[in-house]
Amino acid sequence: MKPVLSALTLGVLASLSGCGYLMGDNGYFRDRAGDYQQAEVKPRMTVPADLESKPMGDLLPVPGQVAAAPQPGEKFETPRPRPMAAGVDTSTFSLQQEGSQRWVLAQLPASDVWPLLQRFWSDYRVPMAQSDAALSEASTQWVDFSESAGNPLVRRMLPLVQEGQRIDNEEQRFRVRLEPGVNNGTAEIKVLHQARDLGDDDSEWPRRSDNANFERALLAELETYLNQSTSTDGPALVSSIINSGPVETSLEQDGAGNSVLYMMTDFNRAWSDVGEALARADVYVTDYNRSSGVYYVNLDQTRSEQEEEPGFFARWFGGDDKDEQVEDDGSQLQVRLTPTSNRIEVSVDAGIEHSADGTTARELLERIQRGLNERPPRQ
Numbered sequence: 001m002k003p004v005l006s007a008l009t010l011g012v013l014a015s016l017s018g019c020g021y022l023m024g025d026n027g028y029f030r031d032r033a034g035d036y037q038q039a040e041v042k043p044r045m046t047v048p049a050d051l052e053s054k055p056m057g058d059l060l061p062v063p064g065q066v067a068a069a070p071q072p073g074e075k076f077e078t079p080r081p082r083p084m085a086a087g088v089d090t091s092t093f094s095l096q097q098e099g100s101q102r103w104v105l106a107q108l109p110a111s112d113v114w115p116l117l118q119r120f121w122s123d124y125r126v127p128m129a130q131s132d133a134a135l136s137e138a139s140t141q142w143v144d145f146s147e148s149a150g151n152p153l154v155r156r157m158l159p160l161v162q163e164g165q166r167i168d169n170e171e172q173r174f175r176v177r178l179e180p181g182v183n184n185g186t187a188e189i190k191v192l193h194q195a196r197d198l199g200d201d202d203s204e205w206p207r208r209s210d211n212a213n214f215e216r217a218l219l220a221e222l223e224t225y226l227n228q229s230t231s232t233d234g235p236a237l238v239s240s241i242i243n244s245g246p247v248e249t250s251l252e253q254d255g256a257g258n259s260v261l262y263m264m265t266d267f268n269r270a271w272s273d274v275g276e277a278l279a280r281a282d283v284y285v286t287d288y289n290r291s292s293g294v295y296y297v298n299l300d301q302t303r304s305e306q307e308e309e310p311g312f313f314a315r316w317f318g319g320d321d322k323d324e325q326v327e328d329d330g331s332q333l334q335v336r337l338t339p340t341s342n343r344i345e346v347s348v349d350a351g352i353e354h355s356a357d358g359t360t361a362r363e364l365l366e367r368i369q370r371g372l373n374e375r376p377p378r379q
Helices: 002-018 110-123 152-160 212-229 234-243 267-280 312-316 358-373
Strands: 093-098 101-106 128-132 137-140 170-180 187-197 249-253 259-263 283-289 294-302 332-340 343-349
Touching: 093 212, 101 212, 110 128, 110 137, 110 170, 110 187, 110 212, 152 212, 170 212, 187 212, 212 267, 249 358, 259 267, 259 358, 267 283, 267 294, 267 332, 267 343, 267 358, 283 358, 294 358, 332 358, 343 358
Parallel strands: none
Antiparallel strands: 093 101, 101 187, 128 137, 137 170, 170 187, 249 259, 259 343, 283 294, 294 332, 332 343
16 A cells, blocks of 8 residues: 555656646745845834934945846856955954944953053053043043154054154144943943144044044054953063064075064064054055955055055055955965964965965065064164
8 A cells, every 4th residue: 555655645746846836936945046136125224213322234235246137048146155254353352443433342341441441541651631430431631742752652653644744733632432332241442533733722522533543543552452451461461562672583484485474472463563564664555354464465556656545554444434345456465474373474475375476575574574673662
């Protein structure tokens, strides 16, 4: 009896599949790979006027360039997704950006971050005008950069001044505000910069920073300092950031004969110092990926030739509000930082799967090494 039932079952299934009842375009087990092409755009969710909310961005934004829909009768092939970055930034403090807004995200509650911010101002010897723990807000006094070049924080920011930018006869100040993060147990550090002429009495904070480069720079300095402060050897590492001279380096060859620059330091400081060295060497940086430890550079252009473009540190710490895609036109090189045991390896590649010309790579590493050695000591 069982063989008869099995034969009948197979016959029924074959007949159903033959007519497309199960497997056809309208069948139960049809191919749903292209259903997203019929998706409709719904209006954004609105929050009632009597309720408060934080700005919300698109979690899954649609790419700016989408391939045209296939013609009738053509088979549509779903594009492969881009590979994820090789490294993932799991630091306690990380730089974040959404549109024109930038902040440092702390994976700690605000009550734990506030004492670290107080120690930051103290270690960098920045004169404070106001510090309110209840409001989680602090502001510096007005500082004349040209008269305070010996201050550790000012010394760190002076390289960010672009050629032709005016800071003489000006004074600067910053406001740092600590706010609860979106997720429980997190906090957001936000910075506002203001500039005014010497002798001016303007004391009203602007809605947006007067100098976006200085805002990004202070956020980046806070990120590095706070991550070092919360590490195992925090006090020693923080001291090395503020007070030490150039990092010990050596230019050698690896087992494959490729030139490698070794830096005897940790990743955070190496990343910052290599960025400064590239700027000092007049190397044009087109983009960067800190999580992967890569600077994208173009040796066919120089940094000084890009005066009308966003500055190097503007791109480094976030750039303009528009998104930029780096196109590989054959002139791009990648300066890659790789942590290994107690040092950082700095290498030059033409791409993920291609090595750079040996002579070009060594010359670029020599320029970076000279930039590191010429770096003024932090006082």
